[in-house]
Amino acid sequence: MAVLGFTLGTFILVLLISSVANYPSGEVGRSCHGMVPEHGHTARPDPVHNISVSQVTFRPGDQIEVTLSGQPFRGFLLEARAAEDLSGPPIGSFTLIDSQVSQLLTCEDVQGYAVSHTSSSKKTKIKVYWNAPSNAPNHVKFLVTVVEKYKIYWVKIPGPVISQPNALPFTTPEATVAPLSTLPPVSHLTKSFSASDCGNKKFCVRSPVNCDPEKEHACFFLSFTRDDQSVVVEMSGPSKGYLSFAFSHDRWMVCIPYLCK
Template identity: 30%
Template sequence: MYSTKVLFTVVAVIAGIRAYPTGAPTDVCETMAPGHGAVPQNGQFPYDIVIEKPDLKGGESTTVTIIGKDGHQFRGYMMQARSENKPIGKFTVPDNNSHTLDCGTGTANTVTQSNAKDKNKVTVTWTAPQNFKGKVVFYVTVVKVFDVYWVAHPSSPVKIS
C-alpha cells in the first residue's frame, strides 16, 4: 500500500511539472500542442468557437468565445488567428484569467489561460491588422484535463476586407 502511494505521488509530481497551469509557453507557438505526453483527442470537439463578427475591416475588433457544449469544462487553452499558417492580429483580454503571448515576430498574437481552474467559457477580443485583407481562421487548443486535450481545432473563417 505504501509503495502505491509513493508511486502515485511521484506520478502526480511529474505530471504537475510538465503541465502549464499558468498558460502555454512560447515554444509551442507553431504546433499549439501542450506537450503533456498524451495523444490528442480526434473525436467530437465538445466546445464551440463563437465569433461575434464573421466579417471585419482591417483594424476592427471582434470577440471570440470558447464555450463548453452541454456543460463541458476545460482548464487550459491557447488561441491564435492565423493566415497562411502564421498568427496575425492582436488579442486583448478582459481580466487576469487570460494573458497574451508574443509568437514569432508578432505582439500579443496568441492568448492562453493564466490559471488551471475549471471554466466553461472564455471570451477575448481580437483586432485584425490595419492593412490586412483576406481570410483568417482561429485555431484553438483546449485542455479538458492534463491528458485529455484537442490541438489546433479550427473555427469558421473570418473575412477581413
C-alpha cells in the first residue's frame, strides 16, 4: 500500500510539472477567448508594448504584416477581432514569419486563429502575417496579451484598427454614462444660526469669542452637531466671497496666501 501511495503521488506530481511546463511552450489555446493567462494574478493596467501594421486598409484575401514590440517579454497571445465586437470570436488567420519564436494556435476549432510564443526566452519583437478572410467585417482590431514574468502581464492590449476601403470611418462606441442623481435644490437661510445650544447639543467655534450670530452680523460662527452616523455643520459670517473650514490631524494649518484670509 505504501508503494502504491508513493507511485500515485509521483504520478500526480508529474502531471503538475507537465501542466506548468506547457505554459512556457506557448500552448495556451484554452485562453483564446478571454486572452487571460491562468496565472492567478492581476493584469497590469498600463501597457508597455505596441502593435503596428504594414497597412491600415485591407481587402478580403490581403496579407498584412503585424508587429508586436516593446521591452523584453517572454510570452504573448495575438488575435484579430471585429472592432465593433471585441468580445466576439477571432477574425481571419495568421501565417508565421519565424516559426522559431512564434506558433499558430487552434481557437474555436480553427487552426491559425491566434499566435503565441514557442518558448520562455526573452524577446522584444515578433512579426507575423494576418490573412483577411472573405467574410471579414468592415473594421478589424488587433489585441495582444503579453507576459513579461509569471506575475507581470498585460491583457488585451489594443492595437490599431484596419478597415476595408469603402467602409465608413470607425468610431469607438461611447461608454454608457449613468445619469447623475438629481441633486436637492439649493436652500437659503431664512434666519441666522443659533448659539443657544453651544456647549450643550453642539460644539461651536465663534469669533469674536461667545458672539451670537442671531444678534451680531459680524459674528463668524461654526458649529458641529452629531446626527446619528453623520455630523451637521453650520457655518456663517460676513463675507463678500465665501466661507470655508478644514480638518487637520494637529493644531496647525498651512494656508495658501489669499485663500485662508
